[in-house]
Amino acid sequence: MSSHDVTIAGYLVVLALIVLLQVLATRTRAPIPSLGDMLTRAMRSRTGRVGVLVAWAWIGLHFFAR
Amino acid sequence: MSRAAPGPEDRHAGGPGTDGAGAGCAEAVVDTARPAGRVLAALAGLREPVVWILLAIAFFTAISGKPVDGVLMLLVAVGLAWDAGRRALRHSDIPGAARAAGAAGAAGAPASRAGGRRRVILASALLAGGAAYAGVVGSFSRYSWPVTACIIVLGTIVVLIGWHGPIRARPEGGRLPVAGALAWVAVLVAGCLWELGALLEQPSITTDSYAHPTISTLTDPVLAASPGRAVVLLGWLALGWYLVER
Numbered sequence: 001m002s003s004h005d006v007t008i009a010g011y012l013v014v015l016a017l018i019v020l021l022q023v024l025a026t027r028t029r030a031p032i033p034s035l036g037d038m039l040t041r042a043m044r045s046r047t048g049r050v051g052v053l054v055a056w057a058w059i060g061l062h063f064f065a066r
Numbered sequence: 067m068s069r070a071a072p073g074p075e076d077r078h079a080g081g082p083g084t085d086g087a088g089a090g091c092a093e094a095v096v097d098t099a100r101p102a103g104r105v106l107a108a109l110a111g112l113r114e115p116v117v118w119i120l121l122a123i124a125f126f127t128a129i130s131g132k133p134v135d136g137v138l139m140l141l142v143a144v145g146l147a148w149d150a151g152r153r154a155l156r157h158s159d160i161p162g163a164a165r166a167a168g169a170a171g172a173a174g175a176p177a178s179r180a181g182g183r184r185r186v187i188l189a190s191a192l193l194a195g196g197a198a199y200a201g202v203v204g205s206f207s208r209y210s211w212p213v214t215a216c217i218i219v220l221g222t223i224v225v226l227i228g229w230h231g232p233i234r235a236r237p238e239g240g241r242l243p244v245a246g247a248l249a250w251v252a253v254l255v256a257g258c259l260w261e262l263g264a265l266l267e268q269p270s271i272t273t274d275s276y277a278h279p280t281i282s283t284l285t286d287p288v289l290a291a292s293p294g295r296a297v298v299l300l301g302w303l304a305l306g307w308y309l310v311e312r
Binding site for chain 1: 116117123135139149153210213217220228231242246247253260264267277285295298309
């Protein structure tokens, strides 16, 4: 397994864990909040709200802007 | 669409520590009668984890060859820190007035009475506008000035909307289960560290590596063509709308 494969496997593991947590949160009674609940909680304060929206704007800047 | 009346930060102004978990609340009570108290209040923003995260993003973005992104992140971080400090000062100076204003705002909060037809028209207009934006901006070359301007303008509008508060009232919600929330934090931090590790394994911070690809490197083939850019931009817009609605 090359370094390339290991790196991509790492991303896939993280993605799988995100999906797993979301499924556990929404489809079972496990005491796990959904990602939406986490975002809502993070965005209850002004700094949290602005921080999350800036992170979103940064994604656009990072992938498209110079 | 009605703007919600007072956000949580306004509620804090009326009573420190009313936010259940208290996370993200920098409006600590400071004795501003003393000069030292005013200095502490002005620095209240530096107690915000978000400010430090934005400063870190600004630093890493700037050194990885994206100075525009870095400067914008720096501006927002400084603005947030200043705003939190300003609110901390106002908080301890006029708690009664702030409480009264908050109560008045809550009492006068317009209920959401938009009819179904109006919502459909609004949703259709947003959908059409989003599709047009994605199509036009996606047709521009990546990293060109036109696409940079379009992204900055939209990003600024959305951040300013968020700065003024949620666009509609949402139920307060209870406390999140600690273990479950920590599981999310652990996974998301692990993802960020994995990406950072790949970035640091590159020959240089501005040179891509096949052996240690970052997410940006992996998405390059998709974003190389105009249709791919338009689809990704649509997803980015949808995510932005979802977040603004939070």
